[in-house]
Amino acid sequence: MPSTNLNEPMCSIARSLDLLGDRWALLLIREVLFGTRRFDDFAAHLGIARNVLTQRLAKLVEAGVLVQTPLKIEGRRLGYSLSPMGEDLVPALIALMQWGDRWLHSPETVPIKVIERSNGKEVRRLQIRDASGSPLAVKDLDWTPGPGASHPAIAALVRAYEAQRVSEARPIPPVSKPAAEKLKARSKASKAA
Known part of the structure; x- marks a missing residue:
């Protein structure tokens, strides 16, 4: 939630x-x-x-x-x-481990290797992949505002990210009036408490 x-x-x-x-x-x-x-x-x-x-x-x-x-x-x-x-x-832990193995160790000093239990082979380096399984580089990635992008706690940051985009900015969905009123009421209630 x-x-x-x-x-x-x-x-x-x-x-x-x-x-x-x-x-x-x-x-x-x-x-x-x-x-x-x-x-x-x-x-x-x-x-x-x-x-x-x-x-x-x-x-x-x-x-x-x-x-x-x-x-x-x-x-x-x-x-x-x-x-x-x-x-x-x-996967995040293994990616962090593999990053440390690559950048903070030499091949001779890697302390532990993660292997596939069924065949004993070392797992391949984790990478971000596209829908067909091909590796993606950082230059291949983009982002888009999600459903929560208009929440007052992050909307300004999302707008800043959109403003610094190299490609064309996308519109951020506005907060509905009832949702904005609920958030204001909760904020006032938490300040009063």
Whole structure:
């Protein structure tokens, strides 16, 4: 559901960074991807303070990125695993890892390679591809305002992006009068509270 709080960022990248921008969040997701399930193992592998670990795990569980599951059948101790939301982060995590391997390591210093389980071959570098599967370069990409572009929290930024476009700008859909009145009323109510 789209944000209606004018203090919350509307940009998908900003909202994602609010949840994942802390280095521990992605490292915890990496740990779960590589099979770590137990609190003590997270603490040992990462060298993270236990109070910080508790907070970060709780935040990822509350957001729906991680789920707690029994460590053993009918066990009382819980471990952590990726939810479907967390699994959707795996391509981003692998892309970040591959970027680090390419730009921050040499071929001799790459610490871990991701392979395809069925054949043992290393996965290819992740790239943005077109509908037919061909790689796209940055120069091939464009963007268009989405359905939430007229939200007051992001409309000015979208207009600025449109104004700096190299190609022809597209119109931004106006906010309907009833929607604008609702947003003003919510804003006044939150200021009064």
